[in-house]
Amino acid sequence: MLMAFRLLQQRGADGARAVIAAEGDAAWIVLGVENVRALALEAIAAGQGLADAVAARGKGAAVDIAAEARAGRLLAPIDHEDPAHLWMTGTGLTHLGSAEGRDKMHREAAAAATKTDSMRMFLEGLEGGKPAAGSFGQQPEWFYKGDGSQLVGPGAPLTMPPFAKDGGEEPELAGIYVIGPDGTPFRLGLCLANEFSDHVTERHNYLWLAHSKLRQAAIGAELLVGAPPAGVEGTSRILRDGEILWEKPFLSGEANMSHTLANLEAHHFKYALFRKPGDVHVHFFGTATLSFSDGIQTQPGDVFEIAAAPFTLPLANPLARSAGEAVPVAVKAL
Structure with a gap:
């Protein structure tokens, strides 16, 4: 189970959004979710914590978050469509x-x-x-x-x-x-x-x-x-x-x-x-x-x-x- 970890929001070069989970030096795309708010509401509905919600989604491709930051592809880690x-x-x-x-x-x-x-x-x-x-x-x-x-x-x-x-x-x-x-x-x-x-x-x-x-x-x-x-x-x-x-x-x-x-x-x-x-x-x-x-x-x-x-x-x-x-x-x- 994830212990101390971080969540980030990314907008890729193609404009598509994704959520990134990072633990220590490792980071990966959280599969099937485009923003942290949606992930949080999903966890609340399921009666689970964010760590369990991230684990349930599964790991996607590895990400170098420092490189993503330099490329300007990291967003504020929370927002609302309205x-x-x-x-x-x-x-x-x-x-x-x-x-x-x-x-x-x-x-x-x-x-x-x-x-x-x-x-x-x-x-x-x-x-x-x-x-x-x-x-x-x-x-x-x-x-x-x-x-x-x-x-x-x-x-x-x-x-x-x-x-x-x-x-x-x-x-x-x-x-x-x-x-x-x-x-x-x-x-x-x-x-x-x-x-x-x-x-x-x-x-x-x-x-x-x-x-x-x-x-x-x-x-x-x-x-x-x-x-x-x-x-x-x-x-x-x-x-x-x-x-x-x-x-x-x-x-x-x-x-x-x-x-x-x-x-x-x-x-x-x-x-x-x-x-x-x-x-x-x-x-x-x-x-x-x-x-x-x-x-x-x-x-x-x-x-x-x-x-x-x-x-x-x-x-x-x-x-x-x-x-x-x-x-x-x-x-x-x-």
């Missing part, structure tokens, strides 16, 4: 040390001597974010990023809208979920992620956090299936003209967080809105590492690169800005 049924959301101030940069940002903006709301929320999470199983812990910060139209795969540009003040990386993990026919959320696994945000807009006033998060986001090619690793250690870097502009390690996983994944999931899926059968959820778990906190100003053409074991492929995305000027959308009265 992007409106894929939710992108996240939680912030969830990691040990994650309050430092946010608190500095908001304290400078407010010029206040008292604790900022961000620091208060972080401390409350530190105290109550890891409750006993089966109970609610402290409610985290929560935000909406968009639907499936905003999801970017490996290698694709992360594009700022014309009105954006900044385009900054956030290296983290994202949980991937499919909602079963009875409304039960099923976690398929974790992905490397870049929860791309506009930190200049947020810094102006933290009540603009919601605006700053309405941006694209990227997830890596590999969906890590199975029990989440307790700790993840990786590196986040920005390349400019092929040279490293900024580089820093980042930590994730529950050992480095002030909340359990279960608590973050409980506070997301407690809303019936998020338990619609067949929907897909990509939920970003937060980070404590930002180039913006170190004074980096990104520019179009920069490349964000995030890498961390046990993922074998890095997530790399160039920064772009939409063409055109920021002009108000004219609304017509009927």
Whole structure:
């Protein structure tokens, strides 16, 4: 039986889609299924796990996933044929040390001597974010990023809208979920992620956090299936003209967080809105590492690169800005 393994989605040279399973250095086509969501729904219907669903399908041709990545044939490892049924959301101030940069940002903006709301929320999470199983812990910060139209795969540009003040990386993990026919959320696994945000807009006033998060986001090619690793250690870097502009390690996983994944999931899926059968959820778990906190100003053409074991492929995305000027959308009265 498969133990720790990864699932990937491929679009071949002929345009046909396939699911790839990878275990260690070996990878193969999963026979008879074109996307991970379909495989997950099949497993749910059969009352089995993803490992059993992959084994039942059988092994197809061997695949070199590194070569497929270089050829640009790997997609985001989850999607939905109707992007409106894929939710992108996240939680912030969830990691040990994650309050430092946010608190500095908001304290400078407010010029206040008292604790900022961000620091208060972080401390409350530190105290109550890891409750006993089966109970609610402290409610985290929560935000909406968009639907499936905003999801970017490996290698694709992360594009700022014309009105954006900044385009900054956030290296983290994202949980991937499919909602079963009875409304039960099923976690398929974790992905490397870049929860791309506009930190200049947020810094102006933290009540603009919601605006700053309405941006694209990227997830890596590999969906890590199975029990989440307790700790993840990786590196986040920005390349400019092929040279490293900024580089820093980042930590994730529950050992480095002030909340359990279960608590973050409980506070997301407690809303019936998020338990619609067949929907897909990509939920970003937060980070404590930002180039913006170190004074980096990104520019179009920069490349964000995030890498961390046990993922074998890095997530790399160039920064772009939409063409055109920021002009108000004219609304017509009927």
